[in-house]
Amino acid sequence: MKIAKTGNEAMAEAMRQINPDVVAAYPITPATEIVMIFSQFVADGLVDTEYVAVESEHSAMSACIGASAAGARVMTSTSSQGLALMYEMLYIAAGLRLPIIIAEVNRALSSPINIHGDHSDTMGARDSGWIQLFSENSQEAYDNMLQAVRIAEKAKLPVMVTTDGFIISHCMEVIDMLTDSDVKKFVGEYNPERFLLDVKNPYTLGAIDLQDYYFEHKMQEAEAMKNSGKIILDVAADFNKSFGREYGFFEKYKLDDAEIAIVCMGSTAGTAKVVVDELRAKGIKAGLLKPRVFRPFPYKEISDELSHLKAVAVLDRSDTFSAYGGPLFTEITSALFITRYSLPVTNYIYGLGGRDINTDALKKVFEDLLKNAASKKIENPINYIGVRE
Amino acid sequence: MSDIIEIRWHGRGGQGAKTAALLFAEAALATGKYVQGFPEYGPERMGAPVQSFNRLSDKPITLHCGITEPDFVVVLDPTLIKTVDVISGLSENGAIIINTEKSAAEMKKELNFKGRVFVINASKIAKECFGRAIPNTPMMGALVKVTNFLEINGVMDDTRKKLEKKFSRKPEIIEGNIKSIKMAYDEVSGE
Amino acid sequence: MNKKLGWKELPEGDILEAGTAKNFRTGDWRSLKPVYNAEKCIQCFICWINCPDSAILVKDGKVVGIDYDHCKGCGICAKECPPKATAITMEDEKK
Numbered sequence: 001m002k003i004a005k006t007g008n009e010a011m012a013e014a015m016r017q018i019n020p021d022v023v024a025a026y027p028i029t030p031a032t033e034i035v036m037i038f039s040q041f042v043a044d045g046l047v048d049t050e051y052v053a054v055e056s057e058h059s060a061m062s063a064c065i066g067a068s069a070a071g072a073r074v075m076t077s078t079s080s081q082g083l084a085l086m087y088e089m090l091y092i093a094a095g096l097r098l099p100i101i102i103a104e105v106n107r108a109l110s111s112p113i114n115i116h117g118d119h120s121d122t123m124g125a126r127d128s129g130w131i132q133l134f135s136e137n138s139q140e141a142y143d144n145m146l147q148a149v150r151i152a153e154k155a156k157l158p159v160m161v162t163t164d165g166f167i168i169s170h171c172m173e174v175i176d177m178l179t180d181s182d183v184k185k186f187v188g189e190y191n192p193e194r195f196l197l198d199v200k201n202p203y204t205l206g207a208i209d210l211q212d213y214y215f216e217h218k219m220q221e222a223e224a225m226k227n228s229g230k231i232i233l234d235v236a237a238d239f240n241k242s243f244g245r246e247y248g249f250f251e252k253y254k255l256d257d258a259e260i261a262i263v264c265m266g267s268t269a270g271t272a273k274v275v276v277d278e279l280r281a282k283g284i285k286a287g288l289l290k291p292r293v294f295r296p297f298p299y300k301e302i303s304d305e306l307s308h309l310k311a312v313a314v315l316d317r318s319d320t321f322s323a324y325g326g327p328l329f330t331e332i333t334s335a336l337f338i339t340r341y342s343l344p345v346t347n348y349i350y351g352l353g354g355r356d357i358n359t360d361a362l363k364k365v366f367e368d369l370l371k372n373a374a375s376k377k378i379e380n381p382i383n384y385i386g387v388r389e
Numbered sequence: 390m391s392d393i394i395e396i397r398w399h400g401r402g403g404q405g406a407k408t409a410a411l412l413f414a415e416a417a418l419a420t421g422k423y424v425q426g427f428p429e430y431g432p433e434r435m436g437a438p439v440q441s442f443n444r445l446s447d448k449p450i451t452l453h454c455g456i457t458e459p460d461f462v463v464v465l466d467p468t469l470i471k472t473v474d475v476i477s478g479l480s481e482n483g484a485i486i487i488n489t490e491k492s493a494a495e496m497k498k499e500l501n502f503k504g505r506v507f508v509i510n511a512s513k514i515a516k517e518c519f520g521r522a523i524p525n526t527p528m529m530g531a532l533v534k535v536t537n538f539l540e541i542n543g544v545m546d547d548t549r550k551k552l553e554k555k556f557s558r559k560p561e562i563i564e565g566n567i568k569s570i571k572m573a574y575d576e577v578s579g580e
Numbered sequence: 581m582n583k584k585l586g587w588k589e590l591p592e593g594d595i596l597e598a599g600t601a602k603n604f605r606t607g608d609w610r611s612l613k614p615v616y617n618a619e620k621c622i623q624c625f626i627c628w629i630n631c632p633d634s635a636i637l638v639k640d641g642k643v644v645g646i647d648y649d650h651c652k653g654c655g656i657c658a659k660e661c662p663p664k665a666t667a668i669t670m671e672d673e674k675k
Contacts, residue, residue, distance in 0.1 A: 004411075004418045004426070030430075097593030115430070137453070156592060167453050172414045172426035174449070194595060202598035209594065216587035217594055224592070270451035358454040 005175050007168035010138040011077070011103040011161070012037035014145035016047055017183035020101075021072035021190075024052035024063035029115045030165040031079040031105035038077075057082035061089035061100075068098035069205055071195025073149070075100070079165060080107035080121045087125070090158075094129025094221060096206055099152030099159070099190075102130075103145060106266065106317075107165040108353045116354020117165030119266065120318040122294075123327045129221050131159040131228055132295040134265040136251075137168055139175045140292070143245055146178070149187045150235045155228035157221075164267040164317075166354060178243060186242060225296045232293055249298035251290040254280060255305060258287025260369035263306070263332060264315035265291050268350075268357050275362040286366055291328070299335035306332070307341040310373035313365045315385075317351045325349075325382050344372045350385035361385050394538055395456045396443040399475050400465035400525075403435040409465070409525035410441035412548065413532065419547030420540045423449050438473045445538055463532055464488060465511075465524050476502045486531050486577065488512055488524045493579045507535050507579030514572050519565025526566045527573035534574045541574050602650075606633065610653030612670045616645050620667035627657035627668060 005013065012034045015023070023042075025035040042051040052067075054060045060076050068074040078086065083104060093100050106122050108114040122132060131151060135141040141163040148159040163169055178186075196205060209217055229249070236247040253273050255261055262272050269290035279286040289305055291298075306312055314333075316326020323330050329347035336345065348365055351357045365385070372378055396413075400406030407428040414426030425444040442456045458478040467489040469475060476485060484505040487496055490513065497506040509531045511524035518527075526548065533539050545567050552563040591597075621643055628636040628643060635651035637644050646657075646668075658668040 002418065004415045004424060095594060137451070164453075166427075166430055170427055170430065171453070172411050172424070174418055174423050194591075194593075204596040204598060204600070206594050207596050212584060213590070216585070216590055219587040220590060220592055223587070267453035270453045273451045356455040358457070359452075 001177050001179070002174055003177050004172050005138055005142075005177070006033070006170055006172045007135075007138045007141050007163040008033035008105070008170065009037060010142040010175055010177075011145055011163070012041070013177060014142045014183075015075055015103065016041045017178070017180050018073075018075070018146065018149055018187050019047045019184070020049055020075045022050045022052065022064070022067035022074045023076060024054055024060045024067065024074070025076045025078070026054050026057050026060045026082060028057070028079050028082040030107060030117070030169045031077045031082070031103065033169070034077040034103050034105070057085040058089060061086040061093065064100045065089060065093050065096065065098060068093070068100050069096060069195070070197045071192050073153075073190040074098075075103065077103035077105070079105040080109055080115075083121045083125060084109060087128070090125055090128040090130060092206070093158045095217065097156040097221070097224065099149075099156060101145070101148050101152055101158070102160040103141075104160045104162045105165045105169045106162050112353075114353040115165070117167045117169075117267075118317045118352050118354060119162075120352070122160065122162050123318045125160070126295055126327060129157065129225065130295060131155065131157055131225070131232070132293070133159065133161045134292055134294060135161065135163045135168065136267060136269045136290060138163070138171070138173045139245075141168065142175055142177065143239065143247065144292075146183060146186060147232075147235045147239055147247065150238075151228065151232050153190055153192075154231045154235070155224060157224055157228055162266070167267045176245075182243070186239070229293075229296050229298060247292060249291065249293045249301050250305070251288075251292060252305060253288035253290065255287035255289055257285060259285040259310045260312070260366060260373050261287040261289055261306065261309050262313050262315060262362065262365060262369075263289045263291065263302075263328065264317075265294065265328065266317065268315060268317065268362075271357065271359060272362050275359050275366065278359070279363075279366055284366070284370070294328075297331050297335070299331065300339060302332060303335045303339040303341055306336065306343070307339075309343055310376075311344045311346075311369040313346050313348055313369055315348045315350055315365070317349075319349050319352065329382075344376060344378045346372065346378055346381055346383065348383045348385050355386050357385065392446055392448060393450060393452065394443075394445040394461070394536060395459045396445070396461045396463065396532070396536070397456055397459040398441045398443075398463045398465065399469050399473060400439055400441070401435075401469070402437045402439050404439075404465055405523060405525040406439050406441045406465055409463075409528060410443050412525070412551065413443055413529050415551065416529065416544040416547045417443070417445050417539055420543035422447060422539065425450055429455075438469055445536075459483065461486070461532065461536055463528055465528060467491070470499065476500055479504065484535055484579070486528065486535055486579075488528060497580065505535075505579055507531065507577050509573050509577040511569075511573055514569050514576070518569035518572065519562050527569040530570035530573035531577035533570075534577050535579070541571070545570055605649050606652050607647075607649045610648075610651060610673050612653045612655060613648070613673045614646050614651065614653070614655065614657050614668050615671050616643075617667045617669075618644070620665050622662065622665045622667070624662060624665070626660050626662065630656050630660045632656065
């Protein structure tokens with residue numbers, strides 16, 4: 001059914017249809033509406049969820065961990081400082097292999113204080129052992145939430161589904177919502193193999209691991225993350241078969257015959273598609289690769305798709321301040337190096353604190369790419385878009 | 390981007406500029422169009438100048454940047470004209486619709502705008518139709534007329550459905566709002 | 581417990597089967613040893629409640645002695661045993 005929903009409404013609706021056993025959350029801009037709308041669903045009796053109002057995001061994730069370990073299907077939502085406050089609990093959720101879902105609305109981190117959309121918060125959690133799915137728009141946010149449940153429970157790993165703060169979270173768009181019964185059928189029942197409320201099969205969870213076992217458990221986590229790639233693709237294939245919307249590790253837009261391309265995540269990819277179309281109309285072979293799965297990072301698949309290009313620009317909506325370039329850039333350049341591809345790749349850091357990125361700015365990036373493709377050289381590997389001198 | 394219509398709403402915090410853009414987006418969807426509706430967020434203060442935006446198209450919209458060169462501007466509060474550059478980025482092929490008791494000719498002179506200027510006394514219509522000077526529903530009617538992109542009956546039907554959910558015990562509010570949309574649609578004038 | 585499991589054999593997610601503490605003989609950590617005198621014992625169960633290692637042996641609803649395989653010799657039982665009874669006293673562990 002076609003319906004107008006903001007990103008936050010779409011994610012809250014997905015949560016309603018998933019009907020999790022427990023939601024523990026502490027509201028924060030711009031994700032506030034997700035739990036606000038969801039708590040109304042709880043109050044109205046539209047879901048069976050136990051809603052736990054907590055005093056901080058640290059407590060929210062702690063309560064989620066407890067509930068998930070007990071055997072419940074668990075979700076929460078947060079953003080920015082909230083995700084940062086969850087930091088130590090994120091690693092615990094992943095280490096205990098609990099399939100918790102976060103509806104995460106990307107927002108800048110303080111300081112300076114800012115409420116708008118960039119990827120700094122999510123990127124801070126990129127090595128916490130959580131699967132990370134980025135969404136371009138409300139539709140993808142909704143679809144990713146539904147798929148996240150299946151991915152998390154099969155991989156035994158937590159998943160964060162992200163949208164861009166305000167740009168998507170507060171933008172009303174047309175989305176195609178599935179029926180409640182279709183979603184119920186797709187996500188299925190949660191039947192954990194082991195859970196703490198299974199009193200007939202007691203076990204200890206989260207015991208101390210010193211030099212003797214810690215490394216083995218972390219190795220298991222790394223392996224689980226690696227194996228989750230296939231699970232993500234299988235769930236996407238089933239989603240496509242059931243509902244006719246295609247998902248994978250990434251979306252390619254006019255990439256196969258492209259000579260130059262931009263790689264970017266989230267809402268900017270939508271704007272970039274318009275620019276690609278305009279350039280194509282002028283006979284310029286431009287393309288786009290939009291990673292959807294940032295963790296596990298599909299390094300080989302992405303390298304293979306970029307290998308034929310004459311020049312690539314990687315756009316990062318967050319900075320690392322000391323690594324060489326933004327997080328997406330370092331992933332892609334290292335992926336290309338490992339897979340022994342050599343092509344000019346440049347980095348553009350943009351949109352921090354919600355700074356607008358428009359079609360003109362993206363056209364300028366493509367102009368740079370045309371130069372790099374012709375000269376086979378890179379003048380400035382790391383660039384900043386739209387920042388005043 | 391000629392196949393996308395971009396609209397900017399000017400209002401004051403608490404006046405319903407965001408609600409108007411979202412209602413308009415939903416109404417546009419109901420008539421079969423693709424839409425976006427989004428507010429500009431800053432510190433939220435009652436009475437401060439605020440903006441909200443719409444994109445409309447026959448095709449899915451993937452653009453997610455801000456709107457700086459709108460095709461249409463809607464001004465909910467005429468007192469904003471003195472403090473806000475409401476025609477900023479508005480092309481001369483575009484149009485501005487103002488809630489005012491003044492004439493289009495007067496406003497055109499005041500704004501020093503070469504494109505089309507439309508006026509409608511939406512506050513008065515709102516007061517007459519449903520007893521409160523909240524101009525956003527009649528302004529939707531005026532906008533439908535000026536943009537000439539949506540079908541007015543579809544917009545009225547959808548708005549009625551939305552209001553029926555919210556004001557189920559006050560049918561006079563619902564009918565008053567619908568009447569105000571049609572009245573503004575019929576009465577908006579410009580040059 | 582001799583062979584350490586590899587990452588492929590370990591249960592996933594920092595899980596340990598219940599009851600494994602029983603296999604750890606922590607009794608040899610002891611330097612002081614509680615000695616139980618059944619004749620003085622008034623069966624108040626205060627030692628049993630307080631023992632952090634569940635090392636007070638109970639049979640047929642009565643305290644009958646100390647589980648020396650797991651008692652670490654902390655002395656809480658002797659300290660908590662009511663003064664009028666003093667059924668548990670601490671002695672040097674003979675090595």
